[in-house]
Structures are given as structure tokens and as C-alpha cells.
Amino acid sequence: MEKVMTPFGTISIYFNNTEITYQAIKLETNSVLFPNIDGRYKIVVHYESDILEHFIYCVIDNIDFSKVHSGHESGEGLECQAFYQENTKLSIGIECDTIYLASGERVSNYDYDSLYLKNGMGYHILPDTNSHEFTFGIAWINKCTDNNDVQTWYGADPTIL
16 A cells, blocks of 8 residues: 655554555645645545444554644635744645534535644544545645635635646
8 A cells, every 4th residue: 555655754544443445646835826835636435334333544654743743724615724844834634614503513515524633634534424525635735825825725625636
């Protein structure tokens, strides 16, 4: 199994607590939205409902948090986690948009939830989830500045992959 290698570590995909093999699709890095991106990948995980709760997640293995800091970068239809080390930035994005009201009521156009992890992003599969494909977008830039910081956000957005 050949894994995606990033400046922060190797990408692994898990179904619950079991690592699974994946096929990464290398995507174009030279676009009007993200002309300075150095790496960009799409990983699609297929799922058949068994009416149980599950977790599908994408993580960076062996990330050194003594040198890396992270933060949430969400947008409409996008849940995204950014990782920064010196001048390098990496974003992992998923298509999702869920809000829970104080009453506990769930408000979403999606039949699953997002999962923010310290070292990645994931999908929270609900018992009534009917979706069958879950996409992760991964993008990084080696010379990140205030002027191009948003490019990994666009590059990792599954709605424009």
C-alpha cells in the first residue's frame, strides 16, 4: 500500500480503529484558486450502511506537535483542519456542515457529522446515514504567507475537487 507522504507525515485512513488501504488521486496544483499549492490529493472511502454508528477518518501519522500547531478552518459545506509548521501549511477537508442547537436538535443538509481530530479529520457515520462515498481533500503549500494562506483551504475543499 502506497501512502501519501506530506511535509508533516504520512496520511493514513481508518474505519473505526482499523487502518484501511486507500487509493489517493493526485490532483492539479496549478489553479486560479490555488496557484502556489505544492501537493493536492483526493481520497474517497466507499461505505455500505449497516445501520450502525461508525467513524471514517484521515490522519497524519507521526506528526510532531512540538513543532506543529493546528486550527479549524470551516466554511459553508466544508469542515477543515489546518496544520502549520514554520512556513508550511497543510489542510485536510471534508464535505460537511452540521450544527447542534442548545436543545440538542441537529441541523444539517448531510446525513453524517464531522469529526475534528488532533491529527486529522473524520466523518461520524450515523445509524441513519445513507451516503456511500466519503471524500477527504488534502493540500499543502511549502511557502505559506499571509497572502496565500487560504489556498490550502480551497485546495482541500471536496466540493471543488
